[in-house]
Amino acid sequence: MLSMTNIPDQKSLSRQLAVAERRNKIKAFVLVVPLLLFVLASFVLPIASLVWLGGYNDTFSKALPETTRLLQQWDAKSPISEELAASFVTELRAAKLKDAAVPTRVATVINREQAGSLSKIKQVLTASDMASPFKEHLIALNDEWAKPDIWHAMKIVAPSFTPRFYLQALDHRITADGTIVSETDDNAIQILLFSRTLMVAAIVTLLCAILGFPIAYIMAHAETKTSNMMLIVVLLPFWTSLLVRTTAWIALLQQNGVINDLLVRIGLIDNDHRLVMMYNMFATLVAMTHVLLPFMILPLFSVMKSIKGNLTRAALSLGATPWTAFWKVYFPQTIPGLGAGCLLVFILAVGYYITPALVGGQSGQLISNIIAFHMQKTLNWSLASAIGTLLLIGVLLLYWLYNRLVGIDKMKLA
Amino acid sequence: MKMLNGKWMLLGALGTLAVTTATAQAGQLTVISWGGAYTTSQVEAYQKPWMAKSGNTIVSADYNGGLAEVKAQVQSGNVTWDVVDVETSEGVSGCNDGLFEKIDASKLPKGDNGASPLDDFVPGAITDCAISTIAYANIFGYDSTKFAGDKPTKVADFFDLKKFPGKRGMKKEAKVNLEMALMADGVAAADVYKVLATKEGVDRAFKKLETIKGSIVWWEAGAQPPQLLASGEVTMTTAYNGRLFTPAVTENKPFVIVWDGQQQVFDTWAIPKGSKNKDLALDFIAFSTGTKPLADQARYIPYGPARKSSAPLVGKFKDDKTDMAPHMPTNPENMKNAIVQDVKFWADHYDELNERFVSWIGK
Amino acid sequence: MSDGFVRFENIQKTYDGKSLVVKSLNLSIGRGEFLTMLGPSGSGKTTTLMMLAGFESATGGEIYLDGIKINNIPPHKRGLGMVFQNYALFPHMTIAENVAFPLKVRGVSKADAEDKVRKALDMVQMSGLQSRKPAQLSGGQQQRIALARALVFEPKLLLMDEPLGALDKQLREHMQYEIKHLHDRLGITVVYVTHDQSEALTMSDRIAVFDDGRIQQLATPDELYEKPENSFVAQFIGENNKLRGVVKEISNGRARVEIGGNTIIDALPIQAEIGKPTIVSVRPERVEIEPSASEVTASGRIEEIIYLGDHIRIRMTVLGSSNFVVKVRNRSGRRTFTAGEEVRIGWALQDCRALDV
DSSP, rough: OOOOOTTTHHHHHHHHHHHHHHHHHHHHHHHHHHHHHHHHIIHHHHHHHHHHHHHHHOHHHOOHHHHHHHHHHSSSOOOOOOOHHHHHHHHHHHHHOOOHHHHHHHHHHHHOOOHHHHHHHHHHHSOOOSSHHHHHHHHHHOGGGSHHHHHHHHHHHOBBBBBHHHHHHTTEEEOTSOOOEEOOOOOOOOOHHHHHHHHHHHHHHHHHHHHHHHHHHHHSSSSSHHHHHHHHHHHHHHSSHHHHHHHHHHHHHTTSSSHHHHHHHTTTTTTGOOOSSSSSSHHHHHHHHHHHHHHHHHHHHHHHHHHHHHHHHHHHHTOOOOOHHIIIIIIIHHHHHHHHHHOOOOOOOHHHHHHHHHHHHGGGOOOHHHHHHHTTTTOOOHHHHHHHHHHHOOOOOOOOHHHHHHHHOOOOOO | GGGGHHHHHHHHHHHHHHHHHHHHOOOOOOEEEOHHHHHHHHHHIIIIHHHHHHHEEEEEEESSOOOOHHHHHHTTTTOOOOOEEEEEEHHHHHTTTBBBBOOGGSSSSSOOOOHHHHHBBBBOBBBBBBEEEEEEEEEEEEEEEGGGSSOOOOGGGGGGGTTSSEEEEEEESSSHHHHHHHTTTOOOGGGGHHTTTHHHHHHHHHHHHHTGGGGEEEEEEETTTHHHHHHTTOSEEEEEHHHHHHHHHHHOOHHHHHHHEEEEEEEEEEEBBTTTTTHHHHHHHHHHHHHHHHHHHTTSSEESSBBGGGGGGOOTTTSSBSSGGGSSSTTTGGGGEEEEOHHHHHHHHHHHHHHHHHHHHHH | OOOOOOOEEEEEEESSSSSEEEEEEEEOOOOEEEEEEEETTTSSSHHHHHHTTTSOOOOOEEETTTTTETTOGGGGSSSSEETTOOOOOTTTSSSHHHHHHHHHHHHHOOOHHHHHHHHHHHHTTOOOOOOGGGGGSSSHHHHHHHHHHHHTTTOSEEEEEEETTTTTTHHHHHHHHHHHHHHHHOOOEEEEEEHHHHHHHHHOOEEEEETTTEEEEEHHHHHHHHHSSSHHHHHHSSSEEEEEEEEEEETTTEEEEEEETTTEEEEEESSOTSSSSSEEEEEGGGOEESSSSSSEEEEEEEEEEEEEEEEEEEEETTTTEEEEEEEEETTTTOOOTTTEEEEEEEEEEGGEEEEEE
């Protein structure tokens, strides 16, 4: 560093320095541009679109702009105006002329709020004699149009920016008059699944830590040949596909599976009382712990490898019992690896769903299953995005908590 | 990376160009279906004859159902699938969502008996975007070695854990299960969808399902039910009829199908919107839904042809011994208490009922 | 010489069940003594120390500490202070916590512990750094802390395993004196392991030279240097000129050794048998050039002259050996040398020892 007091024209000096460094900076920037673009395209944009998609859906408002305006003016209590009915019918039918898929797409969105709307709107699209007075015509077509329900549904889905997906992801609904109510018991599930997911992830993390610690310890303190061998064994699961590993657990754990057969044969249990280890929480925990264990062992192993061997000896020589030497001296050194492993396993466990869905039965229903369900089956990507965003926020909160408690700078990966 | 230097990229581009030109001349179609014996039957009955006739090639791939991939392809504008095998209900909802091309069914070929296509297809087999090939049945089956005395014969037996103990396999979806529960609870086949359209009817269906909830093993892929039966994990399971037929006939597994309360569903061809080979895809669909290919398919799998004119042509299984007729969902013996899945009902109520189903299953 | 405060009796150690790393070791260390185990790596010195500390178990023989057999006492109950090669300070604890560690595990009250920690840090001149973490200290500072930690609980015996190996030369020499002074002041028994002979010579009351799993010689530093009992010790401690020859005759405390086929010189018969080959050992600084009167004389040719400030190092060819080194003190008025010059050299009989080959 230059001393400020000794250099009279430090301004020009710093300018020289800036000029000299600029070229290096540009060079460095050009070198990282591909990486930045990659991160942007594969990470920042998808997450941004996830957050966006959960709160923005313009299917309705884009196809029916005037109707959207009128719905927003409507108080949801008084009977609907002829103007609204007319705008709805004409805009819907006009949209059909441009792209036949647009009105049905709109109808699908409405149908999610009010089941049965889809077929009624399709009737409107195919009816031959839709003219003024539109309200009467609609009611003549189907008397459901006289009821407020379908109009309420439209009022709810009309705004482009909407909290309803985020609310739905938290077992709440918004009504036509803008109040927020909780979901009926029959349909409420998200919060239960969020908490179940966090609980499963926490238990799996704990199991991985308990099982992984001694394994990593033995590996770190074995001879190179043995520890290399063990490393290969630990990594072996990565070489087989996830489905194969999961199927292997099914073969082992099911009622006519290997373990039960073995227990019956050696007479520990009798044939009519085979253990139920499959399609329940037990199977979920076992299979997930198995799949995620390497993510605990590897950072622990690498940290334990770097712990100086004579620390424990030093503690013993100073009079500590073997337990004290381990707990007060050795164990604190492993915390960076343990923390990294726990964070890694926990975050991966939160997002896991294939394994629990296959082996966990009903208890294997986790929040990610719901996301996949809405992505693949109902095609309600807005809701899937909202749940995904909440999950992301949850994980970030935990990360923040971890940083506060342990300190992220202390984390060491393999 | 060496591979990425200019010369190699140029070579790669030329290679792609060569492939593109080749497809432009010969024609290549990507056809997506459900895999297993089902895809095999389609390859034998539709794809091979079409390739031989037209000189085009088909790349056949599997998927697990659902419209997510189609939606992703259509939305990104990069459509690589040309023909997809979907259930009718998905054909309809995908059509509503603008994911499939419209198909003018009147332009399909006439039946071999001269019937116009609109008359020749059985009712419900033609929708705006999707043309049916076959009807399969959602049935339930059991392992006959597990029940010493009486055997299950009625749909209500599936829900009778006392008389027929053991776990039950069911598909993890609202469709089929709710109808089945109502029929088991005594609702007549003809009234099922009327009852299910009411709140009370839905409650009744879930109440019935609740009685066996603790014994249900959920499956998701069509290949799972025969495995669950074979491993003894369940004693009874719902399944697609062809999936239980094949192991029973070819491997002599003790699987017995109960036709009471069967629910027929059409499988259809649809073309993802924006397919680059739309004309070729239409040609393939027109060919494969002809009278003869549909009848030929029954040689490989016991699914009923969607054309009336195909029915008389259905003969024996590929082993040339087993008569296929008794195994067809459309066989009158099997139709005594049966429903055809109501596509319109499910288009209206899929989201609503699934939301409740997912919530029920998770608790 | 020794009251047997620490006693090794017929100690053996093997790791693989085939070869012995320590071969039938007998050693007795007196209370308050500073004993150094010196030897090249693999000589068995560290293994011996580790057996004393309790980290390795002897596969044969007995170890006694203060009259008690300690073979089966686990290390944490032996009550020994130990200083390790790389300091082995606990990185997650502060300096104060490190030094207090042995007191804490012994249940010493907090006030007492604080007092002792302060005294221990004062002793190694490290007070004021209590709240730092080890990583914030230099190597020398860390070593002092390690020393304070090993002494704070007033152990009966202090073991040191190459404690200065990681320090630079100047600091190492400084620390040698400090450790020596500390030993003089506290009167504690120290067993010190090193492969550095000058370190051993500087600090020790007695030195045990290890090689090949055995103690080659156990003696005070001056005796070790001046009266090596075999050629390994002569070679390992200090610089040494070796002249190979055959013993012709031993009489009157003199061995007559024939070197190079025709020259016979006299040497003290330390390990010499008539008719057997021997190595005659002479220290470079004991050789005189152009001696006025010497008991043993020879002639040599100067090959190389190196100026080293305090002395001149002259390499010559003597009796067929071209690696014969002579150190000449650089005093004023000394004779000048030129390469190629033939000179006469000589030394006293007592500085010339016929040793084993």
